[in-house]
Structure formats: structure tokens, C-alpha cells
Amino acid sequence: MTFREINSKMVEATVLPGQRLFSQRGAMLAYKGDVSFTPNLQGGQGGVMSMLGRRVTGEATPLMTVEGSGTVFFGHGGHHVHVIHLTGDTLYVEADRLLAFEGTLRQGTMFMGSQGGVMGLVRGQATGQGLFTTTLQGRGAVAVMAHGGVFELPVGPDRPVHVDPQAYVAHHGDVRNRLSAALGWREMVGRGSGEAFQLELSGSGTVYVQASEEKL
């Protein structure tokens, strides 16, 4: 187990020789042992082309590589931290919500338009997430940040889940997402219920929702 939750806002990571960790730059709180932190110019894995990809798409978060042997404590901005374990599937998460992840995971960026076409683009714009999102694939653990704690909701084929775009944190599994708009005349005259846009997630997997409508 690489990440261990010390309390709701802090994780302890074990670093072993030959195993790398990536973390958001500046998120280290304390460390024990012989650990080195190298700023990662490329903002993650995958060489120069991936770096260009991330720069262009605005999904570039300053990352650092953590290597050595010892334990490192991570936390950032007093946000709640949640550890997600991946067993071969893909996690979709916004880059700025990533606190730390294991080096065994492959990082990539995904074009929103490839899921849901034009509505995917609208979705990215409407939710302020941009047109691209970060994907992590493989086996390993990820620590994500959220405002006010996270709860998991299972998504099943006969059980689609709707999520407030501002409260959406991440999802994994074989999940399709779609922006559903419930725009009526009330929204047009400024008397909306504040729930005009919702993310509809269907398929099978898990979605992570935070207890707040505040973005990080």
C-alpha cells in the first residue's frame, strides 16, 4: 500500500528505491529518510510530445518526481484527500485535483469531444473543466483532492447517476458521460433552480462526488 491516509487531509506515501511517485509541486509537507524531489519539466510522463500535448491543452500542472527511500507526507491547501486504487482501469480526473500518484500509472490527456461529441465540448466549457481532462491508467494508487470530502457512487447499467458539474471530482470504469441540460423558461427569466446543467453518467463504474459546489 503506497498511500496511507493519516487523517482526512493528509496522506503518507512510502517511497522505495526504484519506485517513482509523481506529486503536485509543492504538495510535500514533510518527509523522513532519503528522498529527492525533482521538478518535472514535462509535467508528467511520456516524453516531449506528451509535454507539448499537455501544454497545448491546458492540462499541465506542475508536477515533481519523488524518488529515494523513505516516507513522504502530502497535503495541499487544507483540502480533503481521497485515495483511489486502480486495478487496470482508467481514472478520469482534472489535473489540478491530482495530489500524488504512483509512477506505475500511465498518464495521458483525453479530448472531451471524443466522449459525447459536440455535447462533450459544451460540457467541458459549461463546467469550466476545459476541453481536456487527465487520464491515469494501470495498476496503482492515486490521491485526489476535493473540497469537503468525497463520497463514491456506483454507476450501473440500469442505474445512471446525475451529478452537479461543480461537485464532480473524478470517475473510473467504463462510464460514458453526457451533459444534460434541463433548461426551461424559468432559467431564461433568471428564476432557475440552480440545477440547469447536470452530468449524466451511465455504464458501469464509480463516480466520486465532493460535498461542495466549490471548484479547487
Added chain:
Amino acid sequence: MFRLQGSKVLAVEMTGDAVKAKNGSMVAYDGQMSFKKLTGGGDGLRGMVTRRLTGEQMAVMEVKGNGTCWFADRATEINLVRLQGEKLYVESGNLLVTDAALRTGTTFTGLRGASQGNGLFTTTVEGHGQAAIMSDGPAVALRVSPRHPLTVDPGAYVAHQGNVRQSFQSGVTFRTFLGEGGGEAFQIRFEGDGLVYVQPSERNTIAGDL
């Protein structure tokens, strides 16, 4: 059915019935739900007028459908209150979700409201059912009985229910005027029989500055 999921998320299971919730507080749902804004904080035209006049405006939506709906608001703590015919007094900003069967209204609070920094009026919830109120940090419910009155800092007061009289207490002395006050110049005193909800945090009030 109201159910707390952790301390910051409220799950409401619905089978065709409706609840009233603070505008925009839904974070997720499954099944079928519809959201409709209610005018005048759910009290119709009369509520619209009184709430405009009293400054106790609250944006409320009606949530109706089949399935589970999760509510949360800016990661504040949520407390469940069960009402059996009595009245709950709460600030409109602290009210998250109420059963559709509960009636809401406004009432005059007098000096207490002014000292809390949120106006002279407060919201009442009345009837049989459940309500969810929000607090900054986990709230404690303190019992008030005829033999044990309770005194509360206006900034930490969240809500109260039951047959409770409240009076305003001032601890202003000559020291306060010299700028040497203890920061507790005003208090609210509750007498009678009921419950008072207090949060472990203080709003900015005039009393706290003195």
C-alpha cells in the same frame, strides 16, 4: 427518508414525493428527479412579499421524483432535526432541506436578530417531518429546561425548537467603552423547554467586536 452520509452530505430517498431544498444544493442523484424553483421561499406570493420586506429571502427549489438525491452545500456540516408538531426557528441561510409537509414562514426576532448580524427576522419551520440545517462545524443541541436556562453567543447560535422564550442580555460595562471588553458584550438567554443548536464557530457580529 433523510439519511446522513458522513457529516457533510445528506441523502434523501424519494418515492414520488417532494422535498424543498436550498437552490443549487444538489450534488448528485440517481433515478428520475425534477428541480423547480419556488417563489417566495416556498410560501407563494405572500411569502414573496414578506420575505422581500423582511430580508429573509431564500432561494428554494422543489425536488420531486423517484430515487436518491444527495445534497451538500460548501462542505458545511449538516444536522438532522425531527419535528413533531413544534416550531423550529432557523436562519434562512442555515436551512438546507425540509420535508414538503413542513410549513415555512417568517417571524420577528427583535434585538436578537440584529445582534447576530442577520436581520430582525428569522425563518420558522413547522409541522411533522424532518429538516436538515447547516452549521459551520458540527453543531451541538443543548437542552433548555425551566430549571436550566441557557445563554448563547449570538454569533454561534444556529437554530432552536420548542417552547422557548428568548431574551437579550448585555454585558456592556464601562470597560467596553474603554475598548477593553471581553468580546462577549451581548448574549441571548433562552428560557423554557426546548433545544438550542449551537455551532463551534462565531459569525462576525457587533457583539464580538466589543
